[in-house]
Amino acid sequence: APPQPPGPAPALTATASDGPYARLYPLADLSARRLATADLVAAAKYGTESPIDDPVREKQVLDAVAAQAREIGADPEATVRIFRDQIEANKIVQRGLFRRWDADPSQAPTERPDLAEVRKEINRINGELVRGIAASPDARTAPYCGGVLTAAAVHVRYENRLDALHAATLGRALRSVCEG
Ligand SMILES: C=C(O[C@@H]1C=C(C(=O)O)C=C[C@H]1O)C(=O)O
Numbered sequence: 001a002p003p004q005p006p007g008p009a010p011a012l013t014a015t016a017s018d019g020p021y022a023r024l025y026p027l028a029d030l031s032a033r034r035l036a037t038a039d040l041v042a043a044a045k046y047g048t049e050s051p052i053d054d055p056v057r058e059k060q061v062l063d064a065v066a067a068q069a070r071e072i073g074a075d076p077e078a079t080v081r082i083f084r085d086q087i088e089a090n091k092i093v094q095r096g097l098f099r100r101w102d103a104d105p106s107q108a109p110t111e112r113p114d115l116a117e118v119r120k121e122i123n124r125i126n127g128e129l130v131r132g133i134a135a136s137p138d139a140r141t142a143p144y145c146g147g148v149l150t151a152a153a154v155h156v157r158y159e160n161r162l163d164a165l166h167a168a169t170l171g172r173a174l175r176s177v178c179e180g
Contacts, residue, residue, distance in 0.1 A: 020148045023139035024177070026132040028152040031173040032160055034086055034125045038093035040118045043109035045094070046101060050115065052094045057119070058087055064123070065130050074134035081176050082133060083126070089173035096165045145178035 045052060062080050069079035101108035139145060153174060157167045 020139040020142060020144060021152060023132075023136040024145065024149045025152040025155070027129070027136065027177055028149065028156045028170070028174060030125055030129045030132055031086060031089075032156045032162065032166070032170055034122065034129065035089055035093055035166055035170060035173055036160075037118055037122050037125070038090045039097060040113045040121075041090065041115065042094040042097040043111070044113045044115040044118055046098060046109060046112075048112075052091050052098070061087065061122075061126060065126055068127060068130045069134065072131065072134045074130060075137065078137075078140070078179070079130055079133050081179065082129075085175045086129070086173050089169045092169045092172060093165060096169075140178055149174060149177055 042052075044050070062083055065083050066076040066080050068074075069076040133140075139148070153170055156162075157170065162170065
């Protein structure tokens, strides 16, 4: 037999026995990981000329994930919709941190990460998230999606000891996962 092409990464391989929780949990987990990058992005931008909103970079992200979705057979429209929420959530955390640091400069970061390096990490998470979206069409369109996704998000919240800002914003990041 000819060699088979490599399949998706094991953690995201969906089998017939995977239930909706197993399909939706990675989306909550990856969203929390993506949201955690907002702390680094905010630290990279704080006290510089770089604004929180960067529409040029946002368009690059959305174009890239739409192309990846098409390549691997995920719905590009659902993928872009989910990523618009991911981006909005990321900016909400950045704004929250800016406010926190303005109010109490002793909490402000003392080191400034390299934004280009942080964006490489965001790109890696974006790729994983597109694969997770591609692996979950049935779970995302099922009537129980919202309940299962909320359970996964609660698990992720406690597992990662998310603070109130990140926990609330995780809900924002996941807003349209269950819209199909
Ligand atoms: C994360 C950043 O900040 C914002 C959020 C983005 C995102 O979530 O991908 C992209 C651009 C910015 O509007 C960034 O500048 O990279």
